[in-house]
Amino acid sequence: MSKFTFPESIRSRPIYGTLEARVGPAHLLVADAHGAEAILDVATPQMMEKAHIIYIPKGEDYEDKLRALKPASFYSGPSYPAAEPRLRKALADAKMGLQVYLAGTEGLMGQAQNAAMAAGIPHTAIQTEHRGSIARRMQCVHCKGITEEVETDPFVCSHCGLNLFVRDHYSRRLAAYQGVRVDAEDPGNVPTPKGIYE
Amino acid sequence: MTIQFNDETFRDDYSFYNSERAIKRFPFPFHEDSYMYSVNMEQHRGGPKDSVYEKRFDVDEHYVSEMRDRAMVLADDPLRCQSLPHMTLAGWDLLELIMVSKSEDYPDLFELHRDGNKWRWINKPLGIDDSFVFLDEATLPYGPMEYITRQAQGDFCVLDQRDDNLWMDAGMVTTQADWSLDFDIGMNFFEWHAPVPLAHEKGIFVRALKFLLNIQQGAPARRLNWTMTVNPLLDTSPENYHKWGIQKTTLTPENIGAKQHLRVELQTFFRLPRSNALVFPIRCYLCSFQDLMTVPKWGRRLHRVVRDLPDELATYKGFIDNRPMMLDYLKNFDDGLPTSAGIWPDLETEPALET
Known part of the structure; x- marks a missing residue:
């Protein structure tokens, strides 16, 4: 699926980038639907050894491909609210240096970013990449x-x-x-x- | 001087009115016959006697009724007053600033007695006499920011300063020109100003932020801002826009002089001592067109400003649809004579309207 180019907008509107692999002791990757493609693009075997993927398929068929990356921990859930307790636990358990990657819809990235900020991670340190629905x-x-x-x-x-x-x-x-x-x-x-x- | 407080309303029957004194001291926001955004900051170190600039926190004839209106807004929607957890100390700073300023500037109305951390605050117009322990929240009926801003006219934004930016992390906002504290809380300076047209491109916010980050204790600053409001409605919030927006359509050529109000914000900026936060009071003054027209200079100038304002600004300020009717009214008060520089009414020196 091709990436949507958002028109230029006002300063409060979020700007999304392209995920890049960063060095860190642990990696938390959260995605929904087509956001899986961004994870598949950024994943390296080295990253996956210390990765926790939280994925909400929303009817898309990427779960097997994500599992094939062999992340240290993998979760697939039916909705963001269902996944949120697990996400908050992962953030609460996080050590200094955790790398956070968010991909998919704006709603998913916004809510997961919010949870990460509540855990003390500055929003500027969180990577995001928009994929899929522009809702x-x-x-x-x-x-x-x-x-x-x-x-x-x-x-x-x-x-x-x-x-x-x-x-x-x-x-x-x-x-x-x-x-x-x-x-x-x-x-x-x-x-x-x-x-x-x- | 003893202030006679009006018994008036800012909703329903709109019994709000300005006395002749209030009209003469109205902070008319246009220093020349046209308007464009600028970083129009100046030091807030007093001003002409009896002007709204004279005291640190101006108290006027609307004080008691405005505080009654604020209490009603808060009863309907407690989210108008919010403070993120790290902002409590700034709230105490603000409480101290307002209590000290008002007791010094209006000793006949307010008294502050301090014995170490044991403070007694007397607010005569509102009938309050409270003793409390400074920095001990349990000794006040509300958090410190809410407590004192229920007793001070105007909205208050308390801005945290970090990462070379200002963050809207606390506020009491019940008399706003159509922005939501509940939505904007936690945003930085550029984010909460994001919807403002033209000013970003002109570099206004970059320069304004630079100025504000450098405001020092004891050296407050001020500027005026303005918009238009139909009826003297203080609570022009987005939260209630679905109720008040329709009032904009009730203007007629017969009632426009009485119903259309120029809404002026006296914005001031004070550095707070313990928290290093910046408090940004936004004091709203309302004046009907017909009262403004009693000052010939203002009549001439308001017509020219409204006529020549770029469409983007008239749209943003929400009066593009009513502008033709406003101009039909205002042109009767513009005889084409030149106007004196500055915002003051200059009643003694400016000529009467030529008819």
Whole structure:
């Protein structure tokens, strides 16, 4: 799957790179769906001897290839919330020098980055690479509810039901973009939803 | 001088009003007949007598009612006041700064008695007389930042300084021009300003940050910022935008003079002594167009500024749709005469409107 090139945007919007193998006593790799491709690209036999891979397939068929890398520890789980306790344990047990690699959707990377930051790792020390879906994790600024996997602008808040437009303003603490009511000044006048980058 | 506090509201029936004194001391934000972003910083070391610049924390006729409105906002949405765990010491710094400043600047309204760490704070306008132990949170009804900012007009952002940047790590934000503390908390200077158009490209934020990182204890700074608000609504938060946004559509040629308000922020910046944090009070002043028009210089100038403002800024400030109606109103107060330099009303020297 080819990589999506995000258009230039405002300063709060995250910028993703390309994973590179770094020297470290241990490696924690977290990915979902097509993020597996980034792990396959960066993995070296030396890294895998000290690697812990946490993977959420979301219906994609990469699990066998990842297992074939023979990481020291491998986990495949059904969702990020299901994987999170294991991720937090891995971060809590981490020693100085742990290298963190995140790959896949923005929602997955944002939430895993958040967990790593809560464990004391500066966000600037965490590598990220976007792969796969360009859907966004959105916070409704009005009701504060999070809607996952938002692909259109505007969209309907899955909590309060308001029609929200998709901002580029992003909060690392919430691992979410901001959604704001689109028809506040003209109730009922909701534009036809289109893809976020269309 | 004793202040007569207004009994007024900033919501529902909007009984807010400015006295003649309040209009004359309104911080009109345009020093010339046009506006563009700039790093318009100056030292905050007093100013003309009775101006909003005179005291470190200006207390005016709206004080008691503004604090009542803040309490209502917080009861509805406690997330408007947040402090990340490492910011408690900065909260005590802020409490000290405000208590010392207000008791020195307004001794008839506020008293601070200190005996070592045993402090007694008397706030006469709000009827508060509390004794507590400085730096002991258990002796106050709220955290130190929340306690004192429930008693101080304006929003307060408490910024941690590290990695050559400023971080929005605590704040009391109930009178904001459409930004969310709950969303922005934890962001650095460039991130929380990310949505502002044009200013990044002009290098405004790089220069502003450089200035702010170097602010020293005892040498605070200030600047003015502005936007437009329909009705004297303090809580123009994104959280409640789905409720107040519709009010922007209620302007008519008949009511615009009374309903349309120029909203000015007096932003000040103080270094805090123990935490090395920077506190950034954002004090909101509102004035209706019709009250502003009683100052001929301001009438002429506001028309020219609103008329010539780039579309991006009128959009960002949320009044692009209402701009034609504003101009229809404001042009009646612009006779084309030149205006004097500076923000002050100059009522004695500027000519009356030619009709």
